[in-house]
Amino acid sequence: MAVPAFDALLEQPVFRTYFFYVGLLSLKLLGMSLLTGAKRFITKAYVNPEDAAGFKVKVKTHEDVERVRRAHLNDLENIPVFFAVCFAYLTTNPSVFLASTLIRVFTLCRFIHTIVYAVVVIPQPARGLSWGIAFFITVYMGISTILHYL
């Protein structure tokens, strides 16, 4: 059996929402590279000898840089997989309201996660909650997709 009504699905407004948030989340993920660069510049913590030499400093690490890199890695663990599984989920003909809401909440949580992890560090459970809600949205999309195409 073919993917049911694939052409019709692609014409649904929810794909506009999806592409919009792919753009926004991509910019957010790419922004982590700029944040890392800024923190390296502030702390003069360069890991490549040729970079450190340019600032006449020794190769070193700095906790502020490492914290941003952990937030970046957490994005890499969660955002590309969301792009893929959300696309698969949208082909299962979900409720437009539910799908749009899940995409928006996921995006909001990922922004909050980075802010409380690497910009203004605040105590748990802010980071755990923002990570967890986004995480379980992705899990829900994965389970929905599997059950649909089983």
Next chain:
Amino acid sequence: MAVPAFDALLEQPVFRTYFFYVGLLSLKLLGMSLLTGAKRFITKAYVNPEDAAGFKVKVKTHEDVERVRRAHLNDLENIPVFFAVCFAYLTTNPSVFLASTLIRVFTLCRFIHTIVYAVVVIPQPARGLSWGIAFFITVYMGISTILHYL
């Protein structure tokens, strides 16, 4: 020249298989975060001061946690690129039997890879073989796609 018969391709059953395994592999990849969390809890090895403070321990690393993180990173190196290149490959109108088999073997190998790397550590070549078979499936898809669209 346009992508040949793109609409017809998207209606092929192999896209059902693709979306199903995107869902399954996404859950597998996301599961690595839970496994890391479990190992951190068991070994009390936290890398963020605010997390370690919650358990009244010092920041430290533990080999059991690092092993799971290496398996997770290996997933990040292989699974998102598979999602993209497999989709591209499916637009080249491959044999449905071959494509479905490659997707299933890739998935099986990635599950085995994690188990022998981070759950029940067994000697090589189990890890190398499971990694390598999945790796060369992705390489095959990449080469097929390039040759088709050259």
Next chain:
Amino acid sequence: MAVPAFDALLEQPVFRTYFFYVGLLSLKLLGMSLLTGAKRFITKAYVNPEDAAGFKVKVKTHEDVERVRRAHLNDLENIPVFFAVCFAYLTTNPSVFLASTLIRVFTLCRFIHTIVYAVVVIPQPARGLSWGIAFFITVYMGISTILHYL
């Protein structure tokens, strides 16, 4: 409102270009694993006890390996997000000439980045420029997509 003329967009030749370069960039990204493996073999720097034992050496790290791994991580930070945001960007009906050129320049820059970072290390700004041009192409695609679907 639906995605405008989605079927017609998918029939545009620019998707052939996109899929070709998804194949090529996937092979490039996967090649980093082989390069890491080669460097580990040359320097005998293995991080898993079971791998080191196979060569009768101790677990250690080596700067040549770490350099390739940093280049690999940089690919993971930039290439999967490019796959997603470029696909979203192509649905916004961009100029075929512009889109094709951006895809080609992005790919060229990512190849140059790896060569000057991890194969033949040359002084800055070669690495910074190749990274930066590819980075801002992705940012441009993200902003274009957001503005289109706003």
